[in-house]
Amino acid sequence: MKPQLFRYRRPLAVLCAVLAVLLVRLPSAPPSLTGSPVLAAARDLPSGTRLTAEDVRTVRLQPPPSGALVRLPENAALAAPVRRGEPLTDLRFLGPDLLAAHGPGLVAAPVRISDRSLASLVRPGDRVDVLPAPEGHLTTPGSSAPPSGPLVTAAPVLAAPPTDETTGALLLLAVTRPEATTLAATPHLTLTLHPPP
Template structure:
């Protein structure tokens, strides 16, 4: 229906011209439309991120891991996870972590990172650049039952041969990274230790004091 202007319906002449067009014209037009659609689809596929390309192989705990455990191949499994969601320091090489000691509790399915394992990266993250991890055997093992990884402590020393000597502070602001587990069978031996992270000079002082003096901790 016309309304003060040209009609939107094709005229009789236009319809006749379209009807008289040879069949190959319609076929060529359809092919061109299909080819254009394929080009657009190819472009969209190229712009779309490849799900496999955005994933990375990482190691996750196959079961709950306790502090002090030396990792074996049965303790971890490989998963392919989205790279954008992985934490910094995620580990992906089994050979690099096999035999490493777990520094804290790890839940099943948790991605293993460098700071979950004893090593230079853990020391650096805990106590700064050039830090060291030093084992401390305490005069009183009962203290080990009340400290946990992450606690900040001061370390005191007193000569074994001088019962009346005043203890002296040999290191401050040490960060506990691991407390050895209580042995399953009572042995009577004082073989439990606490590992602490300290700057290199302080760590060396503690290690030297442990050779000749009894050590203990105070908690912050």
């Protein structure tokens, strides 16, 4: 080693050590933004929530889920609870897209279940059989007896809107038009969970 370089050996070693420490402590460069921008829940959201800009945030996903939203629909109401960070798709909202996912010829029928605690066990996506509740068996003279079996079988639950009522609970089911008419004409209803196929 040349004498003039030997003289600067210690300062150079100190300088290299300082540079090494600085490089370790420097924040790493942010990852490049990849993926498609989609909307996700900014917080846990209950069923029935009408979303506002404060309820969502934009995230990037690669690939994005089918039906992922890039902008918030007007007056969009959730058909089911959503967790914070969960991407929002068209089938998360009440509306024609949600109903169409269950096949043609169906309507969305609101059904009030007499037993609120029983209805609380049901979640959107479940399938239920709807039957006349025991108090619904009372008939007036001259009226026909209610059906003894299920009024509707394996009806998909579209939504379970929150309610402040102390008795009864509302469910939104995908049923045929004749089934919707039968359900509307039956004053007291109960349900059972339909076994999976």
